[in-house]
Amino acid sequence: xxxxxxxxxxxxxxxxxxxxxxxxxxxxxxxxxxxxxxxxxxxxxxxxxxxxxxxxxxxxxxxxxxxxxxxxxxxxxxxxxxxxxxxxxxxxxxxxxxxxxxxxxxxxxxxxxxxxxxxxxxxxxxxxxxxxxxxxxxxxxxxxxxxxxxxxxxxxxxxxxxxxxxxxxxxxxxxxxxxxxxxxxxxxxxxxxxxxxxxxxxxxxxxxxxxxxxxxxxxxxxxxxxxxxxxxxxxxxxxxxxxxxxxxxxxx
Amino acid sequence: xxxxxxxxxxxxxxxxxxxxxxxxxxxxxxxxxxxxxxxxxxxxxxxxxxxxxxxxxxxxxxxxxxxxxxxxxxxxxxxxxxxxxxxxxxxxxxxxxxxxxxxxxxxxxxxxxxxxxxxxxxxxxxxxxxxxxxxxxxxxxxxxxxxxxxxxxxxxxxxxxxxxxxxxxxxxxxxxxxxxxxxxxxxxxxxxxxxxxxxxxxxxxxxxxxxxxxxxxxxxxxxxxxxxxxxxxxxxxxxxxxxxxxxxxxxxxxxxxxxxxxxxxxxxxxxxxxxxxxxxxxxxxxxxxxxxxxxxxxxxxxxxxxxxxxxxxxxxxxxxxxxxxxxxxxxxxxxxxxxxxxxxxxxxxxxxxxxxxxxxxxxxxxxxxxxxxxxxxxxxxxxxxxxxxxxxxxxxxxxxxxxxxxxxxxxxxxxxxxxxxxxxxxxxxxxxxxxx
Numbered sequence: 001x002x003x004x005x006x007x008x009x010x011x012x013x014x015x016x017x018x019x020x021x022x023x024x025x026x027x028x029x030x031x032x033x034x035x036x037x038x039x040x041x042x043x044x045x046x047x048x049x050x051x052x053x054x055x056x057x058x059x060x061x062x063x064x065x066x067x068x069x070x071x072x073x074x075x076x077x078x079x080x081x082x083x084x085x086x087x088x089x090x091x092x093x094x095x096x097x098x099x100x101x102x103x104x105x106x107x108x109x110x111x112x113x114x115x116x117x118x119x120x121x122x123x124x125x126x127x128x129x130x131x132x133x134x135x136x137x138x139x140x141x142x143x144x145x146x147x148x149x150x151x152x153x154x155x156x157x158x159x160x161x162x163x164x165x166x167x168x169x170x171x172x173x174x175x176x177x178x179x180x181x182x183x184x185x186x187x188x189x190x191x192x193x194x195x196x197x198x199x200x201x202x203x204x205x206x207x208x209x210x211x212x213x214x215x216x217x218x219x220x221x222x223x224x225x226x227x228x229x230x231x232x233x234x235x236x237x238x239x240x241x242x243x244x245x246x247x248x249x250x251x252x
Numbered sequence: 253x254x255x256x257x258x259x260x261x262x263x264x265x266x267x268x269x270x271x272x273x274x275x276x277x278x279x280x281x282x283x284x285x286x287x288x289x290x291x292x293x294x295x296x297x298x299x300x301x302x303x304x305x306x307x308x309x310x311x312x313x314x315x316x317x318x319x320x321x322x323x324x325x326x327x328x329x330x331x332x333x334x335x336x337x338x339x340x341x342x343x344x345x346x347x348x349x350x351x352x353x354x355x356x357x358x359x360x361x362x363x364x365x366x367x368x369x370x371x372x373x374x375x376x377x378x379x380x381x382x383x384x385x386x387x388x389x390x391x392x393x394x395x396x397x398x399x400x401x402x403x404x405x406x407x408x409x410x411x412x413x414x415x416x417x418x419x420x421x422x423x424x425x426x427x428x429x430x431x432x433x434x435x436x437x438x439x440x441x442x443x444x445x446x447x448x449x450x451x452x453x454x455x456x457x458x459x460x461x462x463x464x465x466x467x468x469x470x471x472x473x474x475x476x477x478x479x480x481x482x483x484x485x486x487x488x489x490x491x492x493x494x495x496x497x498x499x500x501x502x503x504x505x506x507x508x509x510x511x512x513x514x515x516x517x518x519x520x521x522x523x524x525x526x527x528x529x530x531x532x533x534x535x536x537x538x539x540x541x542x543x544x545x546x547x548x549x550x551x552x553x554x555x556x557x558x559x560x561x562x563x564x565x566x567x568x569x570x571x572x573x574x575x576x577x578x579x580x581x582x583x584x585x586x587x588x589x590x591x592x593x594x595x596x597x598x599x600x601x602x603x604x605x606x607x608x609x610x611x612x613x614x615x616x617x618x619x620x621x622x623x624x625x626x627x628x629x630x631x632x633x634x635x636x637x638x639x640x641x642x643x644x645x646x647x648x649x650x651x652x653x654x655x656x657x658x659x660x661x662x663x664x665x666x667x668x669x670x671x672x673x674x675x676x677x678x679x680x681x682x683x684x685x686x687x688x
Contacts, residue, residue, distance in 0.1 A: 048643050049642075049643070050639060051639075071642070071648075072639065072642040072643050073642045073643075073644075073645050073646055073647050073648070073651075075643075076642075076643060076644055076645030077645050081643075082643055084640070084643075087640070088634075088636045088637050088639075088640040089637075090634075090637045090640065090641075090655070090658065091658065092657075092658025092659060092661055092662060093654055093655070093657075093658045097654075098641070098644075098654070099644075101641075101646055101650065101654060102641075102644035102645050102646055105644075105645045105646045105647060105650060106644075106645035109645060141658075142640075158644060162644065162645065
């Protein structure tokens with residue numbers, strides 16, 4: 001589904017990703033962990049198409065298309081969804097209008113007719129339930145005045161509405177209490193199928209208690225330096241990253 | 253041999269003559285004579301004047317505009333300028349002259365309100381017109397105000413009796429048809445004690461290669477009255493539009509004006525509000541979305557003359573292409589106007605490198621127990637918000653439109669009549685697209 005090969009990217013002349021490889025197949029959940037500054041959020045940003053990041057090498061294939069060649073909105077249309085680490089507040093745009101516009105834009109991209117209001121509302125209610133998002137938030141401005149937990153649940157809600165093939169969760173667990181974490185995780189688990197995949201970027205292991213990964217990757221200095229099973233995450237939680245860094249730097 | 257050198261102004265004024273006002277009552281002729289006298293000592297404002305710093309009228313002074321009646325006005329042409337689905341009393345003026353065939357007047361002497369043309373009212377309702385007409389426009393130093401006072405052909409007259417409510421909005425449609433047309437429409441709106449009125453005034457073009465519209469709206473808001481005025485300026489790109497709005501409020505009154513300058517070659521608005529009674533509220537809203545090379549200059553003045561009053565001013569501007577927007581807002585708080593709450597804000601978004609916005613918010617406060625704030629911003633749409641929308645599959649142009657609606661919507665939400673709101677939404681949406 002997703003094949004990242006030798007990806008190099010920089011921001012403001014500073015190279016962050018230095019030859020990153022990652023392959024994700026349908027039905028899989030991949031966790032990407034790593035110390036601060038290793039390039040986790042850069043990976044998410046590059047996949048979503050943030051303009052500030054310049055790709056200087058490597059390739060990203062998504063369902064046989066060159067993802068890097070597509071505009072952010074086209075990537076969403078193709079089925080890539082990024083759950084933001086810091087969801088953006090948009091005053092004056094109601095959450096419901098926003099999501100309706102997004103759903104119909106994506107449907108249009110996929111050659112589907114716009115959703116009828118009745119069908120849309122039914123869909124909306126079902127997905128709100130999934131992440132226990134209050135119906136009251138629908139008429140509020142996007143993310144404005146939302147609590148940290150509400151913002152993150154709103155991200156998962158949008159993901160549920162847009163039905164992506166690949167969900168990239170950028171530190172969705174940051175700033176969440178344990179209840180919100182559970183809700184977010186169960187939302188992801190409900191959405192999980194044999195046809196879609198998730199890349200879960202996280203600093204801590206605790207999210208992975210609820211979203212169980214098939215693979216855990218350690219990102220360090222712009223590269224994936226170690227890949228293992230979910231047990232690797234536990235080991236990182238216990239021992240930190242230093243032993244891996246030592247291992248790498250010892251080798252070189 | 254003596255030679256007389258005519259200035260541009262002299263030539264311009266000569267072109268405006270030839271209208272016969274001799275049938276008018278003396279009291280109204282006096283207004284015209286006084287204005288003509290003032291004009292003798294005045295000239296076209298130049299950019300040397302602080303309030304005209306950004307707006308150049310040289311071309312107006314050199315163009316042979318003159319009053320002209322329109323010919324062959326047919327229903328079809330008027331229809332296009334009505335607001336769809338708006339249930340209103342409609343008054344139509346073409347080139348400043350009343351078009352009774354396309355208007356519906358209400359003139360019962362013992363009715364709750366009068367909706368007619370000003371010339372008719374000057375004859376039939378002289379006692380209602382006389383105390384108010386020209387009362388607020390006596391400033392000797394305003395060239396264009398005096399020009400309208402001297403040469404105004406006609407306009408709408410709306411009078412709402414004490415405690416009465418105008419059951420439907422009045423829509424005054426001002427149209428221009430013909431080349432080198434000078435129109436001087438002038439509306440007088442009087443809401444007596446505790447009366448209520450909603451008025452929409454629109455300015456549009458049937459067909460013209462060049463025109464000058466010099467317009468005035470005079471609004472009288474008596475004790476406890478509530479007047480809402482929506483002003484839609486949407487003439488063609490060959491038109492110079494120079495307007496002034498005057499409102500005086502007595503105690504416990506509310507006056508709201510929504511200004512929507514959408515199209516013309518140049519638009520200049522001078523808005524003057526005097527809050528002359530306690531516990532009153534003035535609302536001034538401007539929704540401005542510009543493209544092409546239009547030049548729009550909004551000057552507002554709120555005079556807090558009495559204590560315990562409130563003014564809310566919000567002007568929001570989106571400028572595309574090489575268009576220019578100017579905002580110069582002044583709030584004056586008199587020494588006795590304690591407990592004044594005055595808010596003024598002007599926010600501008602520039603969409604292109606050649607777009608310009610000049611903003612000058614001003615407060616002049618002589619009372620010591622007041623709450624006043626003012627501010628202006630000039631910037632672009634929030635890139636983070638744009639990226640967020642795009643990352644959800646929303647195309648760039650749709651995302652921009654979503655942010656536009658959110659930005660301008662805050663102002664447009666003050667337009668109460670749904671059909672008017674829809675009409676204005678469409679004007680703004682059209683202007684949001686680049687003309688280049």
